[in-house]
Amino acid sequence: MTNALPFPPKKDPQKRTLVPTLPPMARSRASLGLGVMAAQGRFGLQICAACAAVQYPPRDACHKCLSDDLPWQDVDPSGTILAETTIRVSPEPYFRERMPWRMGSVRLDAGPTLNCHLHGEVGRGDSVKMALKLDKAGQGVLIALPLKGSEHMQDDPTLRAMSCDPKRRRILISNARAPMALALTHALLNAGASHVFLGEPEAWLSWPERKAFEGMENVSILPLDVTDTSSIAKLSAEIGGKVDILINTATYTRPGGIVDNDTSFARETFEVNTLGLMRLAQGFGPGMAARVQDGINSAVAFVNILSVQALMPDPSYGAFGASQAAARSISQTMRAEFRGSGLRVMNLYIGPIEDDPWFQPLPPPKVTPNAIARACVQGLVDGLEEVTCGDIARDVYARWQTDALLLEREITGGGS
Amino acid sequence: MSDAIVSMAEALASGQAKIVDLTHTLDPDFPVIILPPEFGQCARFRMEEVSAYDHRGPAWKWHNITLNEHTGTHFDAPSHWVSGKDVPNGAVDEIDPRVFVGPVVVIDCSDGAARDADFELTPEIIEDWEAEHGAIPADAWVLMRTDWSKKSGAAYLNMAEDGPHSPGPTPAAIELLLKRDIRGFGTETVGTDAGQGAHYVPPYPAHYLLHGAGKFGLQCLRNLDQLPATGALLIAPPLKIKGGTGSPLRVLALVTA
């Protein structure tokens, strides 16, 4: 049984906010593959292409046949805990602050023995389901989870430290007018978020959808325009210390390629999609990064909703795709810059949105705002860095991972 | 001539004359005209710090600003509209600077605008005004006072599903003003035309007819309630932008105290 997470007390203004510490970050090159899997919510290990032996810890050559062909593949996560310990003394500051710390040794059904973190509901002798999660250092680590957890299993402190669970947290959605903003607000509140702030650009321009937010409990609409540095500075000064998760929904979409397009539209596209993200990162990032270890409602994640067009050329949306690719690049750099604090950056890739007028002539499948909201919340709960939502995004992302150059030809060279 | 200038300076110094600022502050939150989204849009005013007595420039502070020629309180040149594209010297850098300083009359429509967001300036209203104040002199600025500048936020554009609703002139009113050979026409709303001006024939009559006739526009003015109906002097010099169709500017009026 995991106890339900308590509501955080009000902050004691006389106490210094804890400086974030990180678990050990150093890894071998091969072990970085664990993070690659964890970032996508996959459980996988190296499997020898020559003899099928499952490898762990990650290696440069197979421990059975010395082959160096060790691709990462999904692996059955079932295993049994052989031994456990409760560590009460550690020289490492991150763990010292979190003592006692339980870890164990799990025999994976697929073969290897895994030293791993233990969820509070499992112990020696238990059958468990292994998962790869990103820890605060951004590295992929193993945790043994119960086969069937209790109602509040997600509140287990070890697991929660690896997740970006919106429960008891305060979320800023950068643009309330985005198609998925309302669905996201509902999904976050249903997931236990304590408050949702929504940015409203151009309050001088009325929009009927605003009514849906008005009167919602624990929801505030505040002026914020990602193209306006001063509005970001103003809102950050007001609520920056209370933003635990920032979800950037601000998007400016206009069709058109590169040669036939208009740089005024392109400029606005970049102002919102690219520089807007950079401004948000500058306005809210440092404050969030300083609050990563601020108790139950610590700052935890920065989410960028990106079009999967970031990954491929699309002559119908050339400047838009370019702005998304640039935003993705910014997002990756943010990830690198926030690494030292433990603040996670999650990219949520989506395809064309149902009912979005800028994608109206495109054929299905499209992704619904509700699906985006679900994927976003689940990605946060799972503590992911890379999430795809909808058939198109999933398909393009997978093809891009397999062969980005082939994807380009498939899109533009008549691949069928 | 020099005596006249000296007298004006003395009048200002002594308080016999005063300056009224008719300009809104350039502010990121100030509304701009909204067109259907597939059209190109007017850039909002934006300001980015270049340095602020810091490592980017230790002893000075300055900003880069971005805006449209038609952002904030601004001047419309004839070349702004298709009807005025062939008007000689129709761009802001080509306009004779004589035009930037001149007499101004104010037609008060504030009561009507308070009653009806779609209030129209008609020839009848103009003629009634002339009955009271005399004929509109040639080569004068004509400003339509609505007190609309006192609205803020969403009430300023007053956007509904059928578009914005704000007062403006009818085509016939503009034609009458052109008969008077005015210098230009100015309003307190986001454009010289009514919010629903697209539905007139011709659409946007102030823009279409004024600029076609080589006349000028001023919009997003304020403090018109501080001007007399006649007798004030308007100073409205746009930036000298090469080929510019308009310009944000500081609009001042000199009035007798």
Place this chain on the structure above:
Amino acid sequence: MNRQSYEGVVLTAPVSVPYVRYTNETAHWWIAKALREALGKVQMTPREIDGLSVSSFTLAPDTPVGLTQHLGISPRWLDTVPMGGACGVIAMRRAARAIQAGDVDAVACVSGDTNRIDSFRNLLSAFSRFAMDATFPYGFGGPNASFALLQDAYMAEFGATRMDFGRIAVAQRANALRNPQAVMKKPLSLDQYMDARMISDPIGLFDCVMPCAGAEAFVMMREAAAIAKGLPFARIASTIERTNAFPDDPIQLRGGWAVDIDDLWSMAGHGPEAIDLLQTYDDYPVICMMQFEDLGFCAKGEGAEFVQKHDLTIGGDFPHNTSGGQLSVGQAGAAGGYLGLVEAIRQVTGTASVTQVDAARRALVSGFGVINYDRGLCSSAAIITGASA
């Protein structure tokens, strides 16, 4: 093929430099101190010794190569043994063969490490790639946590209790109280052991060694040379070593000794009953218990019963870790891999003084080292005998 005996090669000049908890001196300093004392005992100058074997974790950025220039030694045979807790026996068996073959005349075997404030954490952080990748990110409990897992599995499998491990620690403390060089100087009762705070369950405070700075050394040479110099010496009856034994065991309940134990006894020509004292590698009592079993003193799983039935003190029926072992003397890095062997040389040469076991002629020394990931990879054992055996 029958293994060749170690006849004609002897161990002499056992040296233990007293340990300290923290020091600002380097590993070079500690090794030099041990070496100077050992060479003094065998009446040789640094230039005269032609063989050197070094084990140390904290020489970086140097290797033993740099150490030779630092210390002014010109060996024609240089070895470095990175086997941690197994290094003493392994250094010895390699040097013995080189001396037998005539590649070298005398080998100074030395191990030592420094311990600065926070250097233990830094040492652990860079201990091994698998530890970096797959152990320390999980609570960074260091070896305490790794051995806790092994002990947890051992206890669950064989029913041993904490009290059984306590008997080992308590007996060693009793031995240590005789040894003025032991860092731990207070008596330890079984109650105190049981009541101590937990470090990494089921490992408690008195299951853990104290990281220290220190050094150990001995010298190997031909028997004739030792006789000529009038040095007390020990002979080597039998040795084994094994690395990465039983790689398919899901968790370590046995060490590499179990692979080679028959070889050890057959080369010695006798069984466990002929052993007068045992020096096990004791970074945690559970490993001592595993050695009792894997070396053949009792059957697998009967370690707990064995410690209940025997008195492990110097004067007992089964003298074990007579200097007090690392649990009471302290763990000076790689010197921990020498501690038992150096004490055994003293014992079988009758020079152990205050810790001397009566009529100690045959000693079994075993080593265990390098928790690379989830288990200790290196094991070693040797039987050494006094001149009278």
